[in-house]
Amino acid sequence: MSNPSILILPGDGIGPEVMTEVRKIIDWFGAKRDLAFDVSEDLVGGAAYDKHGVPLADETMAKAQEVDAVLLGAVGGPKYDVLDFSVKPERGLLRLRKEMDLFANLRPAQCFDALADFSSLKKDVVAGLDIMIVRELTSGVYFGEPRGIFEEGNERVGINTQRYTESEIERVARAAFELAMKRNKKLCSMEKANVMESGILWREVVTRVGEDYPDVELSHMYADNGAMQLVRWPKQFDVIVTDNLFGDILSDCAAMLTGSLGMLPSASLGAPMENGRPKALYEPVHGSAPDIAGQGKANPIACILSFAMALRYSFDQGAEADRLEAAVQTVLADGVRTADLMGPEGGVPVSTAEMGDKIVAAL
Amino acid sequence: MSNPSILILPGDGIGPEVMTEVRKIIDWFGAKRDLAFDVSEDLVGGAAYDKHGVPLADETMAKAQEVDAVLLGAVGGPKYDVLDFSVKPERGLLRLRKEMDLFANLRPAQCFDALADFSSLKKDVVAGLDIMIVRELTSGVYFGEPRGIFEEGNERVGINTQRYTESEIERVARAAFELAMKRNKKLCSMEKANVMESGILWREVVTRVGEDYPDVELSHMYADNGAMQLVRWPKQFDVIVTDNLFGDILSDCAAMLTGSLGMLPSASLGAPMENGRPKALYEPVHGSAPDIAGQGKANPIACILSFAMALRYSFDQGAEADRLEAAVQTVLADGVRTADLMGPEGGVPVSTAEMGDKIVAAL
Ligand SMILES: CC(C)[C@H](C(=O)O)[C@@H](O)C(=O)O
Ligand SMILES: CC(C)[C@H](C(=O)O)[C@@H](O)C(=O)O
Numbered sequence: 104m105s106n107p108s109i110l111i112l113p114g115d116g117i118g119p120e121v122m123t124e125v126r127k128i129i130d131w132f133g134a135k136r137d138l139a140f141d142v143s144e145d146l147v148g149g150a151a152y153d154k155h156g157v158p159l160a161d162e163t164m165a166k167a168q169e170v171d172a173v174l175l176g177a178v179g180g181p182k183y184d185v186l187d188f189s190v191k192p193e194r195g196l197l198r199l200r201k202e203m204d205l206f207a208n209l210r211p212a213q214c215f216d217a218l219a220d221f222s223s224l225k226k227d228v229v230a231g232l233d234i235m236i237v238r239e240l241t242s243g244v245y246f247g248e249p250r251g252i253f254e255e256g257n258e259r260v261g262i263n264t265q266r267y268t269e270s271e272i273e274r275v276a277r278a279a280f281e282l283a284m285k286r287n288k289k290l291c292s293m294e295k296a297n298v299m300e301s302g303i304l305w306r307e308v309v310t311r312v313g314e315d316y317p318d319v320e321l322s323h324m325y326a327d328n329g330a331m332q333l334v335r336w337p338k339q340f341d342v343i344v345t346d347n348l349f350g351d352i353l354s355d356c357a358a359m360l361t362g363s364l365g366m367l368p369s370a371s372l373g374a375p376m377e378n379g380r381p382k383a384l385y386e387p388v389h390g391s392a393p394d395i396a397g398q399g400k401a402n403p404i405a406c407i408l409s410f411a412m413a414l415r416y417s418f419d420q421g422a423e424a425d426r427l428e429a430a431v432q433t434v435l436a437d438g439v440r441t442a443d444l445m446g447p448e449g450g451v452p453v454s455t456a457e458m459g460d461k462i463v464a465a466l
Numbered sequence: 467m468s469n470p471s472i473l474i475l476p477g478d479g480i481g482p483e484v485m486t487e488v489r490k491i492i493d494w495f496g497a498k499r500d501l502a503f504d505v506s507e508d509l510v511g512g513a514a515y516d517k518h519g520v521p522l523a524d525e526t527m528a529k530a531q532e533v534d535a536v537l538l539g540a541v542g543g544p545k546y547d548v549l550d551f552s553v554k555p556e557r558g559l560l561r562l563r564k565e566m567d568l569f570a571n572l573r574p575a576q577c578f579d580a581l582a583d584f585s586s587l588k589k590d591v592v593a594g595l596d597i598m599i600v601r602e603l604t605s606g607v608y609f610g611e612p613r614g615i616f617e618e619g620n621e622r623v624g625i626n627t628q629r630y631t632e633s634e635i636e637r638v639a640r641a642a643f644e645l646a647m648k649r650n651k652k653l654c655s656m657e658k659a660n661v662m663e664s665g666i667l668w669r670e671v672v673t674r675v676g677e678d679y680p681d682v683e684l685s686h687m688y689a690d691n692g693a694m695q696l697v698r699w700p701k702q703f704d705v706i707v708t709d710n711l712f713g714d715i716l717s718d719c720a721a722m723l724t725g726s727l728g729m730l731p732s733a734s735l736g737a738p739m740e741n742g743r744p745k746a747l748y749e750p751v752h753g754s755a756p757d758i759a760g761q762g763k764a765n766p767i768a769c770i771l772s773f774a775m776a777l778r779y780s781f782d783q784g785a786e787a788d789r790l791e792a793a794v795q796t797v798l799a800d801g802v803r804t805a806d807l808m809g810p811e812g813g814v815p816v817s818t819a820e821m822g823d824k825i826v827a828a829l
Contacts, residue, residue: 191660247625252667260631260667263663299613300615304622334697352689352690
């Protein structure tokens with residue numbers, strides 16, 4: 104049997120340098136844990152545009168469809184701001200999400216003990232925080248038609264369409280309930296059913312799916328109140344499920360609560376492939392950070408933890424994922440710090456590459 | 467010349483009891499400052515539904531169009547959750563906003579010194595915070611067509627439409643620049659121009675309007691990053707301008723940062739009427755709080771400060787607005803506290819009515 108396959112798409116900005124560290128981790132699992140992967144690499148975002156004139160080449164798209172998991176670094180940078188909407192770096196990422204049909208975006212917002220002081224929130228509000236936001240990723244206003252800028256009378260109008268079918272809501276709701284079953288059996292669904300009909304349908308379908316999960320305590324919240332409650336007392340939540348646009352904003356808000364932005368991974372999962380594995384893409388929550396790119400300052404942990412999520416969700420290696428996460432905790436507990444993690448209490452300053460090496464050593 | 471007119475719509479939940487306190491304040495200005503108003507009162511929300519079967523009667527709508535300012539308490543309550551979308555309490559409020567064409571919703575997020583400890587954020591992050599969110603209020607996904615739940619194939623689909631014309635963006639942008647000119651000359655516009663064409667048009671029009679305000683430092687931010695930055699370091703902002711839906715979420719997030727939710731007013735302004743005053747509705751940011759309604763526990767300050775905004779924006783009485791705001795500060799500094807403001811450091815516990823009396827006394 105051949106090894107499971109991984110396609111690495113480092114992308115732009117700090118993407119390539121953090122991905123170099125992930126490769127060290129992947130190599131370690133191959134050498135020491137008999138978990139070898141067939142790894143290939145390709146371009147996405149601005150890097151793909153520079154070479155192909157598009158932010159994702161068709162051949163890359165085809166490769167992504169075939170592998171067992173895609174690992175993505177980050178896309179975008181000021182250099183590409185002037186590009187037309189249709190070829191902006193983000194379109195490469197959105198194309199991957201859409202064509203791989205990665206409908207369930209899992210965004211853990213977790214506060215690392217060693218880093219709780221970095222949060223702008225009070226320590227007791229965030230210490231030990233561990234919530235999971237499940238964001239719908241392939242529909243809603245991101246992809247709905249009609250969309251565009253049109254002439255109307257003597258002016259222009261910008262239009263986007265929020266659109267959710269019952270089955271689109273159902274499958275992401277089911278993914279969220281399944282996760283809730285494995286965690287604390289509490290799920291909160293967020294929409295604006297008081298204002299949007301798509302929110303009414305959302306609430307109705309989530310409620311119906313909930314009948315299959317009587318052990319999960321389901322609640323509903325308007326998304327504006329959700330933002331408030333995340334700020335007020337985030338530990339009231341376990342799993343949150345919400346649509347593409349609300350999920351974009353609320354998951355970023357939740358990520359920032361933790362103060363551990365450079366630490367947060369994400370998984371985007373689709374339907375099972377023939378081999379039983381879900382279509383999957385893993386990426387850090389942080390962006391391409393062009394201001395520090397190429398300087399060895401970037402924190403590779405979010406990207407490394409994204410690989411841990413791959414071990415767990417794509418390769419059924421929960422114990423190995425635990426091992427990797429524990430290695431990260433150890434390194435943090437030892438005071439090892441990239442620049443973004445260096446607080447008033449000091450620590451051992453390291454570069455991107457040194458952080459990768461320390462984590463390998465801790466493994 | 468007749469007195470300026472105010473229509474009071476107490477609405478549901480704690481709306482009526484906080485509005486009783488506002489009337490004391492209005493009466494004081496009439497008696498002591500020679501600022502008499504013609505005050506009338508009517509129903510909105512669930513209260514209107516109970517009487518008329520609709521959340522806003524046509525006669526009430528007509529009255530709202532005629533007065534110089536509307537003061538609204540709050541709408542909604544669990545009793546009305548079962549109602550059809552079209553007659554839910556919120557529709558009364560949305561009808562007022564739409565038909566009065568109140569396109570600029572001003573939501574100050576201000577942290578009161580005496581209450582900074584209530585914030586879930588660290589004191590240095592929020593102490594002295596004073597930002598203003600200008601939310602577009604009459605368009606976008608709240609009102610765009612087509613909308614509804616439709617049959618499609620063998621399932622249903624929920625649809626809403628995000629729609630912004632150039633002139634809709636322009637007028638709210640202008641309102642935001644005008645405010646920025648009176649404040650710290652810094653404006654940040656938020657959208658998702660990387661994903662939504664309506665956001666591209668938004669950014670373009672705001673940039674164009676900015677050419678008329680060369681003294682204002684204009685920046686643009688994606689709304690997800692905006693949510694992050696609000697949590698990370700809100701004092702980086704002065705005025706923020708954004709659309710109806712992003713504004714709903716981001717202004718609630720900003721409000722919760724302050725820890726002073728029971729304190730925050732809002733103004734919704736439209737075009738100038740014949741007498742030069744803008745169409746205007748003032749309401750607290752908090753909701754109807756059905757759990758504590760009728761118990762004399764509610765904090766009337768947000769509603770009272772909404773009247774202060776009316777003095778400033780509708781009646782050109784900035785000095786009197788300052789006087790009222792100073793009276794609120796005095797009462798807070800004296801340790802006077804409704805239940806929601808009672809922290810570990812204690813204070814003088816008062817009821818809704820006593821808080822109103824104390825503020826009148828401080829005037
Ligand atoms: C880069 C951008 C298109 C993307 C999004 O809006 O989904 C990002 O913000 C994210 O959350 O992954
Ligand atoms: C009550 C509701 C319709 C309203 C809104 O969504 O605009 C509220 O959340 C607000 O922000 O004023």
